[in-house]
Structures are given as structure tokens and as C-alpha cells.
Amino acid sequence: MAGMADMGMDSPLLSERSRVFERADPHAVSTYVNQHVGPHCIRLPRYGHPEAYLNHRKFASLDLCRISYGGDVRVMSPALENVFHLQILLRGHCLWRRGREERLLTPGGLLLINPDEPVDLAYSADCEKFILKLPTRLLESVCDEQRWQRPSEGVRFLDHHYQLLALEGFAGLLAMVCQEAESNEPMLRVQEHYSQIVASKLLTLMHTNVSREALSSQAASFERIAEYINANLKQDICSEQLAQQASMSLRSLYALFERNARTTPKLYIRQQKLERIRASLSDPDCKVRNITELAMDYGFVHLGRFSEHYKSLFGELPSDTLKRRL
Template sequence: MMNAQLLSQHSRVFDQADPYAVSDYVNQHVGNHSILMPRAGRPLASLGHRKFASLDLCRISYGASVRVRSGALENIYHLQVLLRGNCLWRGYGQEHYFAPGELLLINPDDPVDLTYSDDCEKFILKVPTRLFETVCDEQRWRYPGQGVRFLENRYQLNELEGFINLLAMICQEAEASEQVPRVQEHYTQIIVSKMLSLMKTNVSRLSPGSQTMTFEAIADYIAQHLKQDIDSDELARQASMSLRSLYGLFERHAGQTPKNYVRQKRLERIHACLSDPTCNVRNVTEVAMDYGFLHLGRFSDSYRKQFGELPSDTLKRRH
């Protein structure tokens, strides 16, 4: 059923070829790995391949019981659909024989250890990590600080509604006589969005209203750490989102960049302290340096712009 849909003969790069030649090509285009071949016989491998925007589509059979291993894929995800035969997956002290119609998901930091049966043929979709960050930004989902992780690595294709048809559609587009880059990019976004919504991941797909809660949580974190070094990277990590999402959040809720917001909050805290007779302050320099303002001239200038007077005037007025 699936065989006719996922890459046709038009995409064939190798037909009845040396498995090592196919393996070299896979290393260049699909993902780093090494293969261990059976000692006897002369197996013949086949491979179809297409670039599709920033994805790679691949259909492969080694023609022998080949063991494929890799430390980790690093900055790519592999989605592998078994079309024929079976494939033994080993990892994290477990093993599973994948059968036709099953889908294996490999995270960038997962070790790869797969043994193909003689008649095994599979379709591989290679997805760069940055695509998941882009889609999370656009959907306003919380991008995890450590990156997206698929929490389950095994699925039945027929349980993922419409996903096989979507894969077939991008294969068809990839083989179309006229390539339209914009169309390919749209399909790429759709397929990554579907992966995030159909499969179990560590991405929090929050409702739009909860963005406010996220901003309040970040504002609270800033308020508690004003005397410490707070940069945008650290805030993005704390909020489990990308820098781009963080900047968007501050633009919507505070109308300024995270850096300017932190500076404003520090100035407000200093102003409150200089105004309050119960706050133990010996001089302006000490309190300014306490909050990370090392250039006193610039600090006084920013303070005057915000409060209409010099910090020394505020301090004098409280006595």
C-alpha cells in the first residue's frame, strides 16, 4: 500500500549497487552512521533521495542483514517508516522489531543501533532541529530550553491521522517537474507542525491566554534577581523558549526589549531605595554598583531621564 506512495523510481540514485557506496551517500546527505555487513554473499543495495526545502527524503534497502550504528545524529531528527521486511531497534536497554507500517522516531541525541532484515526497505525523513524552533515560534508554543524531544519513539502509521498521506504528498511535490521553493517551505512547516501535534513531545502547546502567565513568571524571576547578571539567553532558558519568542513576548507585554526592561526595573528599585529612609544606603555609587551599573555617568543620565532628577537629588530629599 505504502510502497507506491513514498518516492518512486524517478528519485532513484542507486539501483542494485554496492552497499558501501550507498552508505557513503547516506553519510553525506541523510545522517552519519557506519554499517556492518554479513561476511558472505554480495548484497545489492538501492537508494532513492530528494532534497525538499530543508528536509531530506530517502528510500533505502541494503539487500542484506546490515547493522547500522551511529553515536547520535546531533542536529537532526530521523523519522523512519518501515515499508518491507523488519528492522531490529536496540536502545536504552530495550529492543523492538519494527514491522511494515510502523514508524521509528530518532532524537538528535539518541544512539542509533538498527539491524535490517535481508528484505528490509524503509523511508527516512531527515528534519533539522532548527525547523522545530521556527515552528514553535510561529505557533507560540513553548520551545524547551534543551530542545524538542520525542518522548515515544514508536508509532503505528495508521494511528497518526492523515500523516501517511502528508508524507506521500511531499514525496509527490519533491518529484514534481516544476519545483516551487515557497510551496516546499509551506509543506515543511506543515509536516513539522503535525509531528509536534500528533506525537508525544516535551513541547508545551499552551493556549494563547497562558502567554500572560509566562510573562508574569519571567517578570517575577527578574524582580527576584535584579542584583545578579541577567541576560536574554538566561531569561529564554528560564522560560523554556527561544530568544525570538522571548523578544516577541516582551514586545507584546512590555513594549521593549528584555534588556531595556531589566534596566528599567533596576532603576525603579534604586529609585525606591534612594527615596526610602529605612533603606540602608551610604551613597549613590554603592547602590548603583550593587545593581550592576558600573558606568556612573551613564547611570545618572538614565536615572534622570526616567525620574526627572539626579539620583543624588533623590537621596538628599529623603533626609
């Protein structure tokens, strides 16, 4: 299988030391990929006997995969669930489809697929790819550690297509990751460190729905603090923590909330939690196993008080809201 020299990289993305399949049945390779990289199905041409290759390494919470099916193959998946796929075309070409939109990937092209997006890819017979699987929790943990603001619905990449060599330093980083993955003496702490760097790089270099401007990076406005609260409603946010993140005194925080919301930070946060719960209870498309579990998700451990607060705000019990949508 061809290397990465034509793409300007000094070392390949996974060498033959990581070989799992060679000249194998594509369906056997697909079964392995389903177990380690992501759920999908493949459609092969009716004629011929394609021979597939696969290199694979587990790297902390990441999966590194280099794959060639050896034939004109269509790869489909309804959604990847809780993982992101970064795919780099090494050889051949690959047609990406989403609805009426189509994009032809050529060597050096990079495709980023979000967890909830369907996959529909047509590989050429000589297509070879490098695939990086990242769990959603890794990108979320990087956002939380850096105090970047991520929407409550989760991290999403807003652009799907890039050129690898146009992403400053990323090609070299992937090469180092693959080299470390193939080390004779792998060190988990080193792998975890590299994984964090990869996730940080992606969030920095690519267009996402994450605001990398920390809450305390400038004089915090009420709107920015409210955005932070709404993005972290399932967390236990206290007034002291909020003041620290906003780089202001507790007294200034209280004054800011009094001017803008006519209430205290604690009561504002509780109201936002209750409104989010009411929206879930009212939405027929939102799966709610039971009210108790939903309330505890948002930090209400005293269920009697939760019901009192809910009725005081909305004039009805949570059970009444749920019954009305059924």
C-alpha cells in the same frame, strides 16, 4: 521494490523516478547516505553479495530517502547531530536497540530518533525503509512562529514508536510531499510550505517536550511567563513584547512581577540571564570558549556593565567563577 499498497496508501513514498542506486554495493549507498541523510556506519554479513537500492530527493530543508541494503545489515551512529530522523518500515523487519531496551519494527511501524540519541538498528535482508530527515531549526522555527513554548535544551520527541496509519492524516501528507518532490517543475516556496506543515503535524500528533499552549491562550500566570522567559533567555525579550505575548497591559505585567518576584520584568530577565551564565561558567562539562562570547550569547553587549551586574549579584567577577572550576 515493493510499494505501499499493503499499508493502505494510495501512492508510494518516492517512486523509481527518484532512484539514485540500483543493485549497488551497500557501502557506496552508505557513503551517499552519510553525505545527505545522516552520519552512520554499517556492518554487513561476512558472506554473500547484498545489492542495495536507494531513492532520494531534497525537499526544501528536508531530505526524503527510501532505502534497502539487500542484506542483514547493522546500522549504527553515536548521534545524528542537529537533525531528527523519522523512519517508516515498508518491508521486512528492523530491530531497534537503546541500552537494554529493544523494539522490533514491522511494516507500518514508525521510529523517531532525536538528534542526541545513539542509533543501533539491525535490518533484515528484506528490510526497506522510508527515512525523513528534519533539521532542528525547522521544528524550532515552527514553535516560534506558533508561539509554542519549547525548552531551552531544544525540541525532543518523548516517544520513539508509532504506527503510521494511527497518526491522523500523516500518511497522506507524506505521500503528497513525495509527489511534490518528484514534480517536473518544483517550486521552492511550495516545498517550504509543505515542510512547515510536516513539522507542525509531527509536533501536534506526537508526544514532545513542547507546550503547544501559547502564552496568551489564557490568563497568564507568573509561572507560565517565567517558563517562557527561561526558554528564550538568549533572545532579546523586552517588557512590551512580554506584555503583548501575555495579553495584558504593561501596567498589569509590572504589578504581576512586583507581587511574585519583588522586581521589574527587565531586572528579572537580566537576573535569569546572569544565573544561566553563572551555571555555564561553573559547570566543568559545559564548554566555554571565553566569557565575552558567552555574555554576548545572552545579549550583554556592554561587557563592563555585564561584569558589574554579575559581581553585584554574585559577589565575584565572571572570571573568578570560571577560574574556580579549572
